[in-house]
Amino acid sequence: TAELPYSSWTAWLVTLVAARPELSPDGKYLAFDGKTAALQPDIYVVPVAGGAPVVLAQDPALDQLPSWTADGKALVFGSNRSGGYQIWKVDADGTGLVQLTTDDTAVFQCGAKACAPSGKAALSPDGKTLAFTRTRPDGTGSVVLRDLATGAEHALADAVELEPSWSPDGKELSVASSIYGGDFEIVVRSAASGAVLARLTHTPGVDGAPFFAR
Numbered sequence: 001t002a003e004l005p006y007s008s009w010t011a012w013l014v015t016l017v018a019a020r021p022e023l024s025p026d027g028k029y030l031a032f033d034g035k036t037a038a039l040q041p042d043i044y045v046v047p048v049a050g051g052a053p054v055v056l057a058q059d060p061a062l063d064q065l066p067s068w069t070a071d072g073k074a075l076v077f078g079s080n081r082s083g084g085y086q087i088w089k090v091d092a093d094g095t096g097l098v099q100l101t102t103d104d105t106a107v108f109q110c111g112a113k114a115c116a117p118s119g120k121a122a123l124s125p126d127g128k129t130l131a132f133t134r135t136r137p138d139g140t141g142s143v144v145l146r147d148l149a150t151g152a153e154h155a156l157a158d159a160v161e162l163e164p165s166w167s168p169d170g171k172e173l174s175v176a177s178s179i180y181g182g183d184f185e186i187v188v189r190s191a192a193s194g195a196v197l198a199r200l201t202h203t204p205g206v207d208g209a210p211f212f213a214r
Contacts, residue, residue, distance in 0.1 A: 015036065016034040016035065016036055016044065016053060017034060017035050017036070018032045018033075018034045018044070018053075019032060019033055019034070019041070019064075020032060020033055020064070020065055020066070020120070020209075022066055022067055022068055022211075023048070023068075024045075024068050024072050025068055025070060025071070025072040025214060026072055027048065028047060028048055028049070029045050029046065029047055029048060030045065030046050030048060031043065031044070031045045031056070031066040031067075031068060031075055032044055032045075032046075032053075032066065033063060033064040033065060033066060033077075034053065040059075040060065040061060040062045040063070041062065041063060041064050042055050042056075042057060042058045042059065042063045043055070043056045043057035043058075043063050043064075043066050043075065043077050043090070044056060045092075056075070056090060056092075056094050057075075057077065057079070057088070057090045057094075057097065059079065059081045060081075061079060061080050061081035062078075062079060062080045062081075062085075063077055063078075063079045063081065063088075064077060064078050064079070065077055065078045065119065065120040065121070067120055067121060067122050067123070069089075069123050069127065070123070070124075070125040070127075070166070070168070071127075072092065073091060073092050074089055074090060074091045074092055074096070074123075075089070075090055075092065076088065076089045076100065076121050076122070076123050076130070077089075077090070077121075078107065078119060078120075078121065082099060082102075084103075084107075085107050086099055086100070086101045086102065086103075086107055087099075087100045087101045087107060087121045087130065087132050088100060089123070100121075100130055100146075100148065101130070101132070101146070107119065107121075107132060107133070107134065107135070119132070119133040119141060119162060119163070120132075120162075120163050120164075120209075121133075121164070122164050122165050122166050122173075123166075124166050124170050124191075125166055125168060125169070125170040126170055127148075128147065128148060128149065129145050129146065129147060129148065129170075129191075130145070130146045130148055131143060131144070131145050131146075131156070131164035131166065131173060132144065132146070132164070133161075133162050133163075133164070134153075134155075136160070140160045141160065141161070141162050142155055142156070142157070142158070142159060142160060142161055143155070143156040143157070143161045143162070143164045143173070143175055144156065145191070155194075156173065156175070156189055156191075156194045157179075157189060157194045157196075159177060159178065159179045160177070160178040160179075161175040161176060161177045161178065161179075161187075162175065162176045162184070162208070163175060163176045163208055163209055163210060165210050165211040165212060166191070166212070167188075167191075167212045168212060168214055170191065171190070171191055171192070172188050172189065172190060172191055172197060172212075173188070173189050173191055174186060174187070174188050174189075174200070174210035174211065174212060175187060175189060175210065176206075176207060176208040176209075176210065179196075180199070183204065183205055183206045183207070184206050184207055184208055185199060185200075185201045185202065185203075185207050186199075186200040186201045186207050186208075186210045187199050187200065188200065
């Protein structure tokens with residue numbers, strides 16, 4: 001995992017409102033979307049051991065919902081900096097910003113509406129496939145898998161599901177799913193077939209933000 005060269009970044013020595021933190025694969029850093037005053041949120045990282053948070057992706061537009069890649073060298077996040085709400089990727093040193101999706105109004109933006117679960121995206125461990133949530137005709141979302149080399153996509157399942165997270169071997173995804181009726185539950189699906197392999201929660205209320213322990 002690459003160390004983060006904080007000396008090349010500019011620290012924001014102001015009060016931040018932080019949300020949706022995610023721990024780096026090596027356990028040394030937290031990424032989060034943070035905002036100051038009335039500004040739109042940006043992507044920040046902070047050392048777990050302590051230190052000032054630094055801005056990794058900054059823009060007047062909305063940047064939110066960071067997710068680390070498996071090797072800890074980059075993050076993917078949602079942003080409307082290109083106009084429509086899309087998925088972007090940035091290297092852990094703040095360089096290499098690239099837009100991963102380009103479809104008009106295609107990416108589910110639940111996070112901006114303060115609903116839960118949210119529309120966080122995730123890159124497969126081999127870096128070849130992006131899992132994210134597309135907007136369905138009824139305004140809900142479902143998880144799709146996008147081949148980044150070809151742009152080809154297919155739905156993981158015909159279901160209202162959000163917040164995909166890859167298993168370390170890339171063979172499974174955990175998602176927040178509504179297939180059991182009512183509130184969201186956490187299920188594990190096969191990445192190849194989309195079949196449900198396990199239901200992990202059986203509790204009243206909304207369950208979300210699943211991820212595989214490393």
